[in-house]
Amino acid sequence: MENEKLTMETNEGGASSLGLVPKRYTLRRFKKDFGGVIYVLPTLVGILLFTLIPMLVSLHYSFHKINPHDMQNPIGEFTFDNYLRMFRSNSGDWGSVSRSLFITFRYAIVTVAVSMVGSYALALFLNKSLKGIGAFRVVYYLPCLIPAVAGTLLWANITNENTGYINLILQRFGLPKYTFYTEAKTVFPTILLMGVFGWGGNMVMWLAQMKNIPREYYEAANIDGANKLRQLINITIPMTTSMVFYILITSIINALQVFGSYYPLINGNNRSELNFIVIKIYDTAYVEHDWAYACALSWLLFVIIGSLTALIFKTSKWVYYGDEN
Amino acid sequence: MKTKKILSILIAGALLGQTFALTACGDDPFGDEGNVSGKYNISVGYRDSDGGKVVLEALKTKYETEHPDVNIRLRSYGDTFDTFMNQNFTNQSNLPDILWMPDNEFAGWASGGYFLDLRSFYESSEETSYDLYYETMLDCASYSGEFKPLSESTEAKYGLYFAPRDYNKIVIAINRDLFTKYEIEIPDTSDGWTMNEFFALCDEINDKITEKVNSEDSDNIEATSLRAVFFQLSSEVVYTTMFHAMGSDGIVDENGNLVLDNEVNSKILDTYYNELTNSAYKLSMTASDFERGLCFMRCIVRPTAVDLQTWLHNMDFLPFPAKTEDGKTEIGTGCSGYGISAVHADDEQTVNGVTKKTKDLAWDFIKYVISEEGQEIAGETGLSVPVLKSLAANGKWRKAIGEELNHDAFMAGDELILDTYNVFDPQLRNKLRPHVVNFFDIMSNKKSGSEEKRADYLKNCVQQFEAAKIR
Numbered sequence: 083m084e085n086e087k088l089t090m091e092t093n094e095g096g097a098s099s100l101g102l103v104p105k106r107y108t109l110r111r112f113k114k115d116f117g118g119v120i121y122v123l124p125t126l127v128g129i130l131l132f133t134l135i136p137m138l139v140s141l142h143y144s145f146h147k148i149n150p151h152d153m154q155n156p157i158g159e160f161t162f163d164n165y166l167r168m169f170r171s172n173s174g175d176w177g178s179v180s181r182s183l184f185i186t187f188r189y190a191i192v193t194v195a196v197s198m199v200g201s202y203a204l205a206l207f208l209n210k211s212l213k214g215i216g217a218f219r220v221v222y223y224l225p226c227l228i229p230a231v232a233g234t235l236l237w238a239n240i241t242n243e244n245t246g247y248i249n250l251i252l253q254r255f256g257l258p259k260y261t262f263y264t265e266a267k268t269v270f271p272t273i274l275l276m277g278v279f280g281w282g283g284n285m286v287m288w289l290a291q292m293k294n295i296p297r298e299y300y301e302a303a304n305i306d307g308a309n310k311l312r313q314l315i316n317i318t319i320p321m322t323t324s325m326v327f328y329i330l331i332t333s334i335i336n337a338l339q340v341f342g343s344y345y346p347l348i349n350g351n352n353r354s355e356l357n358f359i360v361i362k363i364y365d366t367a368y369v370e371h372d373w374a375y376a377c378a379l380s381w382l383l384f385v386i387i388g389s390l391t392a393l394i395f396k397t398s399k400w401v402y403y404g405d406e407n
Numbered sequence: 408m409k410t411k412k413i414l415s416i417l418i419a420g421a422l423l424g425q426t427f428a429l430t431a432c433g434d435d436p437f438g439d440e441g442n443v444s445g446k447y448n449i450s451v452g453y454r455d456s457d458g459g460k461v462v463l464e465a466l467k468t469k470y471e472t473e474h475p476d477v478n479i480r481l482r483s484y485g486d487t488f489d490t491f492m493n494q495n496f497t498n499q500s501n502l503p504d505i506l507w508m509p510d511n512e513f514a515g516w517a518s519g520g521y522f523l524d525l526r527s528f529y530e531s532s533e534e535t536s537y538d539l540y541y542e543t544m545l546d547c548a549s550y551s552g553e554f555k556p557l558s559e560s561t562e563a564k565y566g567l568y569f570a571p572r573d574y575n576k577i578v579i580a581i582n583r584d585l586f587t588k589y590e591i592e593i594p595d596t597s598d599g600w601t602m603n604e605f606f607a608l609c610d611e612i613n614d615k616i617t618e619k620v621n622s623e624d625s626d627n628i629e630a631t632s633l634r635a636v637f638f639q640l641s642s643e644v645v646y647t648t649m650f651h652a653m654g655s656d657g658i659v660d661e662n663g664n665l666v667l668d669n670e671v672n673s674k675i676l677d678t679y680y681n682e683l684t685n686s687a688y689k690l691s692m693t694a695s696d697f698e699r700g701l702c703f704m705r706c707i708v709r710p711t712a713v714d715l716q717t718w719l720h721n722m723d724f725l726p727f728p729a730k731t732e733d734g735k736t737e738i739g740t741g742c743s744g745y746g747i748s749a750v751h752a753d754d755e756q757t758v759n760g761v762t763k764k765t766k767d768l769a770w771d772f773i774k775y776v777i778s779e780e781g782q783e784i785a786g787e788t789g790l791s792v793p794v795l796k797s798l799a800a801n802g803k804w805r806k807a808i809g810e811e812l813n814h815d816a817f818m819a820g821d822e823l824i825l826d827t828y829n830v831f832d833p834q835l836r837n838k839l840r841p842h843v844v845n846f847f848d849i850m851s852n853k854k855s856g857s858e859e860k861r862a863d864y865l866k867n868c869v870q871q872f873e874a875a876k877i878r
Contacts, residue, residue, distance in 0.1 A: 149519070149834065150492065150493050150496035150519075151496075151515040151516055151518065151519035151521075151833075151834040152519045152520070153496075153499065153519050153520035153521045153749065153750075154520060156496045156497065157497070174874075175874060177870065178871075178874070264854070265854070349848075349852075350845055350846075350848050350849035350852065350855065350864070351849065351852065351854065351855055354867075368490075369841060370838055370841070370875070371489070371490075371493040371837075371838075372838070373493075
């Protein structure tokens with residue numbers, strides 16, 4: 083207490099008295115925070131060891147020519163070539179990188195849009211006070227409890243061209259088989275179809291936000307004669323924009339990093355449609371063992387995601403966080 | 408308050424400890440753990456699959472009995488030599504003293520200096536005279552694809568970077584029970600057989616299965632799961648042999664271009680598609696079909712044969728159908744063996760006042776492995792066909808998995824060396840192979856192997872192949 087008083091006294095002017103100037107961090111203060119620091123230390127160490135240091139190492143690798151075969155000098159000279167190579171069409175990798183980026187962005191844009199609209203509509207329906215609505219909420223959420231890879235393998239079996247249940251049923255009704263993940267041309271529609279079963283996760287978030295909207299707003303709107311559509315546009319959507327913002331950002335990041343859900347499904351036929359950018363990075367590193375280039379591709383993705391996130395934050399004036407001073 | 412602080416520290420300590428314990432999970436497998444004080448310690452890395460451990464354990468037991476002052480430490484490095492090396496290039500001290508390596512993965516690493524040239528060791532004793540071994544297998548251990556004694560050349564590219572342990576020829580394993588049940592005669596292949604004869608046999612099997620499926624027999628539904636052969640075209644030893652047997656000069660020309668679309672190779676791919684892929688019951692896509700008794704034949708190399716025995720007792724071997732039009736038979740033959748890591752080669756160990764270099768200790772063990780005694784021990788496991796020519800006709804390897812079986816299949820014809828990629832820089836080869844594997848996998852798919860669909864896949868394969876060459 084004495085130290086804090088001393089700090090206050092030595093600060094100049096009225097700013098310190100208003101608490102605008104940070105207090106000097108004292109030994110006593112550190113002793114007081116020690117327990118908390120110890121609690122967060124494992125997480126900090128974990129982030130440092132498993133995230134920050136590997137990030138720095140990968141940045142270092144991405145600017146070097148790496149030849150693991152060269153025993154004396156595996157990490158060679160400084161070079162920009164790993165970055166230039168991905169944008170060179172001749173003697174470079176632009177064809178493959180641009181294809182991966184295209185299918186990744188197409189996947190992100192379409193699945194994020196469809197999933198947000200679909201799960202929002204689902205939440206609107208499940209927000210009603212109907213008998214047994216809880217059971218519907220559970221049923222829609224259940225698929226989200228299945229791990230991504232397990233879910234993928236499950237769907238791969240169900241949609242197998244020759245032995246999958248869906249094709250067996252189609253054949254039973256005299257309909258032709260559908261190739262699902264087997265053929266490149268049917269991969270993307272199949273992804274969209276299977277995506278429906280992942281709507282439950284976002285639906286729960288929308289529901290939580292919708293439940294927070296004060297009922298008085300709707301009562302007032304009813305008195306003013308606003309119909310349901312008007313209430314949706316003027317009350318529900320504006321009051322859930324903070325969740326729109328959150329789900330938009332996390333969905334875009336997740337979609338741009340898509341990997342585990344589709345990696346087990348890749349074969350020679352559908353690779354052109356499933357070679358998402360993270361899958362390309364993985365193959366570059368662990369199949370081709372081209373470490374430096376894989377690191378450079380990772381940083382490209384990092385910059386893309388970072389820029390997109392920053393852009394969304396920058397243009398987030400439409401988000402309503404409740405009454406603010 | 409004090410209790411709260413102590414508790415905080417304890418919990419945090421436990422969490423921190425857990426974090427470090429987790430990091431230790433990935434600790435190097437070739438550290439000092441398992442070293443015995445008072446003995447010379449040699450670490451040997453082997454691959455998990457193909458029974459590498461079984462062979463080494465048998466050799467280790469006998470060697471340690473004869474050399475009580477030596478401790479051989481065996482450690483697995485996972486499934487792939489190339490992956491293991493790639494994971495450790497920044498941590499080279501993690502490499503073991505001796506590494507098992509296959510002939511199709513070592514070249515880049517050998518040319519980069521990771522392994523000792525063993526020629527001076529071979530040439531230091533009559534016991535390891537080159538004449539004792541198949542010359543072609545010695546060629547496999549040189550990254551130029553052609554080994555030369557030091558008296559002929561001291562150039563590194565002609566060096567020997569592993570001591571070949573086995574003579575690995577591709578053969579066809581057959582399920583005798585299925586042949587008997589479907590009344591199909593096993594062909595007489597004592598004088599070799601051609602790919603066309605093999606395709607004709609597949610035709611016959613396909614017809615018999617079709618007949619069964621369309622019958623009213625109680626097992627007609629089960630018959631729909633049967634297939635004629637697991638051929639595995641994407642395996643280098645299979646495609647090299649098949650293309651050669653059908654009159655091709657190879658899939659890569661002398662300038663390093665992929666020539667899968669030239670006249671001869673196109674015709675071969677057409678034949679393959681029409682004869683094997685585009686049929687209902689010919690091509691199996693799963694190796695385990697044969698093990699489960701659902702496939703009449705499969706391509707195998709020796710280590711796999713032992714595994715098959717545990718599944719299927721009534722099997723036999725036929726030579727690979729590689730007889731050419733002019734009557735010659737050349738069958739893809741590779742080998743694997745043990746190399747000495749350069750990282751620890753000059754380390755010294757002293758036991759009872761006697762100091763020895765790791766490379767000398769390592770060579771002494773390898774020399775034992777390739778000696779007649781060592782080769783018989785390896786052969787007895789059934790996992791290895793000896794690299795010593797003297798054991799070809801009557802070694803113990805012939806008795807290990809059924810003396811009555813046709814072991815001559817493993818010796819049939821001449822050796823066809825797997826040199827498709829030797830035209831390229833050794834450090835590029837492992838990057839090029841996956842693109843060709845990918846192409847052949849596609850070719851084995853009924854939907855994509857046809858002539859009209861092939862062009863797109865080939866174009867993509869060539870692009871990837873060319874891009875990999877530049878990197």
